[in-house]
Amino acid sequence: MKQRGRHRRRRRGQALRATLAGTALALTAAATLISTSQATGSNSPGGLTELRTASASQQLRLHENLTSRDSLDTLSGNMGGNVGIDGVLRDTGRPMRNTSDCTADERAALPVEPTATRAYCWDRADARTGRWQPRSVTTSGDAADDGRWNAHQVILAGWTHRDGQAAAPARDEGLARIAVVDATDPDALTYHWILLVAPRAGGKDFTAVRSGLGGMVWYQDKLIVTAAHGEGLLVFDMHRLLRTDVDSGAVGRVGAGYSAAGYRYVLPAIGSYDPEGGACARGRNRAVPCFGSLSLDRTTTPDSLVATEAVSAASERTRLWRYSFSTAAYRTGLLADAQGHVDAVEAYATKGAGVSGALSYRPAGARETRWYLGRQADGRTRHGSLWRQTGHGAEAATCTADQSHSCWSLGSGSLSYWRRTGELWTLSDTADGRVLYAVPLTSVDSSLE
Template sequence: MTQRGRHRRRKRGQALRATLAGTALALTAAATLISTSQATGANSPGDLTALRTSASSQLRLHENLTSREALDTLSGNMGGNVGVDGVLRDADRSMRNTADCSADERGALPVEPTATRAYCWNDADARTSQWHPRSVTTSGDADDDGAWGAHQVILAGWTHRGGQAAAPDRNEGLARIAFVDATDPDALRYRWVLLVAPRAGGKDFTAVRTGLGGMVWYQDKLIVTADHGDGLLVFDLHRLLRADVDSGAVGRVGHGYSAAGYRYVLPAIGSYDPEGGSCARGRDHAVPCIGSLSLDRTTTPDSLVATEAAGDRPERTRIWRYTFSTAAYRTGLLADAQGHVNAAEAWTTKGSGISGALSHRSPGAREAQWYVGRPSDGRAGHGSLWRQSEHGAEAATCTADQSHACWGLGTGSLSYWQRTGELWTLTDGADRRVLYAVPLSSVDGSLG
């Protein structure tokens, strides 16, 4: 029986809690009349242009997996795997519901369409200037029934950026994930997990340092973006481990293991590295650095959507997809049995600075629609969310200022929860960090 089959058997007979769809919230200061702009207006990404096959060669990846022996050694030394359920049972922080969010936090939410669900972080996490939320994925990505065991789960990726480039502290670049138990939509709780990488044959580990611009949980694997031209990193959600030493160190300490003060770690099980060498920003024919990720369940097979990271090239940005393996023994992995990963489709879109992209084809539709998040022109105000295809782009227009700045403030990657029909993302900014959901149908409705 496959891992996914065993997972479904465990969930059989369990009653799911209420879906994440909620009653629309009054999250904006005043009602705003909306109009639609078709392929015009400031900041429009224009139409999608297909890339030639030869240009797609720069998108190829190669899979490199850590040996099972090394992973088993680390798990054995740390007392065995605790799994997602073990982390959620030990959740130690609560998220604030919308009514408990500050005016500044609510002000970061989209103007149109309005969010139906919104949550703010624990006070300490909401105010920190060193950690920044970047990406989101959910159990709606992991499994088409939207649950993982008895839980509905949201994962939010944060990265440490201290802002002292000349003298970075030892935490600079660390990556952590909030494991949020969203089973009860009125009482979300979470626990932090530090990302690490095994070393010394699994006898030790080191910290993973990456921007976490994109993250997708598919089946039992978590795939995240990697800095420094490394492509992607992959993790196994069955291999969550507990540290038994509470100190600032990361790795083996005496006869135990420490994780910079975090109780739980998630070790990488491998990577997907660019076959063309390290990535380069802002060059048309170079290997692109990957900026964000999302999942598309409307393709056959399911696919991983990737976007080019923001760089110095303002004209065009590449967007492409990889297909997931359908082999029963390769759950959640991308490559074929030989370890090669080719882009199934690739396009370019006008402009740079894409914060997140999502592909989705509605039942009966002839082609997929792309939803692309863009920052504001000054990068300090609300961004815009565009629906895009090879025939053009359109976005809601907020008539208060005749612009498309209707989306959230400083939003990260996008994630679609298929069962509830909700589009999830999160915002960043001092005292303006919110995790929120908008029905995809409302996004389409705002476009007329």
């Protein structure tokens, strides 16, 4: 019976890929709607410039601050114990819509070239809300070599609360939530919301975490995300997912129980990485960079966390750098440190503006690392561009129809590479086009060549 079930799922997966291939052809034909005048990032940023000075290294240095285990254990005990990812996924989830059920506007938000081979749209209520924005993605392909968390294949998508309406409750602004997507069955994805929180009062209470969630990486048993306003990083333990027992708009302890603004699950922070040079800054005086996006590179030794600088679209340069993960058995998923200090092991500057996501990857036998940069268009109604940079130059994906570079998705987010499947995962964010999708990295390289 199990063998037959696997065959059925394989046939459904093949049917889905065939459907998406047809969608890809339709989207390629739609490329004629994009004019060359709409191209974004048309001017090549050229090669990456390596940053080697002592001052550049000092500006990227972090200090590790971990919450006491006693506080974390107190909170877990008060809330009935840790439920973990498996406990969340055993609960009833919201179904994601397959490509055939996505709207025309949602499908139009996908890349023109290279085309997506897997694409999913959110529950209609989440797809239409203007108060939350999807920003980042990471997967169990980042977390583990085999791409599984226990028996599941999982995708995490980070959303942040953004509501410009004057009547919106101030307490909600900047709230950070994550969609935990069960992607084990490619034909039937479901997801569950969890709210990010931080313990306080020695673990007897918690408060909401506020973050733009521009970047997020799940490595081993830890989740690292960008902090509020890009000022450093926050760390979470994926084993310490907790369930609330009070359904109210409050966040924290309510009487004898705990509430999380209506969310059933919370993930408490276990620590942070703060810039040693002080608060980050944008604009001209930005010695200490604010964090933009994050991704994982498993082709370095040891594995590394890749970060980009959050800058304005008009900026003349954007910094890209990496930190090594610790190889100590008792420091799983944490960054390498020496007495609490974390130093960047590599740093570059690119002239590419509007970087929304970056991924570094060095193929076997290659002489240098390739950096893939997703860049936003000037307006939210235009497709962005995707560049591959090295120290020697840059190439962009080019639309076959008009030879412009406006081929990437609308409102693209961070990038994540699932090495076992060879897929690059990301998401789009426009008012009418929020889609979680995957593109084979080989297709990306082919479109660049």
